[in-house]
Amino acid sequence: MNAITKFNGWNLTFRKPSEEQVQLPPDITAVSSEELGELFTKLTSWTDYIASQKVMAELEERAALKKKDFAENSMLIKRMGAQVKGERITAVKAEISIHPEIVELENDYEEKYAYRKLVEMLLTNHERDLSLVSREITRRSNDLRSTRREWA
DSSP: OOHHHHHHHHTTOOOSSSSOOOOOOOOOGGHHHHHHHHHHHHHHHHHHHHHHHHHHHHHHHHHHHHHHHHHHHHHHHHHHOOOOOOOHHHHHHHHTTSHHHHHHHHHHHHHHHHHHHHHHHHHHHHHHHHHHHHHHHHHHHHHHHHHHHHHO
16 A cells, blocks of 8 residues: 555645745835735745655655565565575576666656656656745844834
8 A cells, every 4th residue: 555545545635735835026125015015925835734745755766666675685586585596696697787667667666756856846846936935924023113212
């Protein structure tokens, strides 16, 4: 059973945000404070969702690698038994690596690896944007506090 199927069996869900993914405006300093708060909220929900997808992608990638390794090792043991000897084992491993089942499992693993890398990139981008918006909110809060002190 894969991780996603098992997770769904626990009746837990990763809710995808209902709104579109956030695109930051070219200059967030020109955005109103209300819009900045909305951006922060949307970015936070998308970042949380993408982080959950990254974890699921990592679990799927690991499961695919384990499945491939198990199949390779099973074939190696069936083919070699206990006779493990230098160059002969290298040749048998090479034969196994081109077996159609192993090639299919390797391709499945590589697809899952590529997907995880893309999700990681997307998460990194969202975390950077979230940090940028957070810093702008902090800057505005600090500016507001210093203005209040001047009036006091």
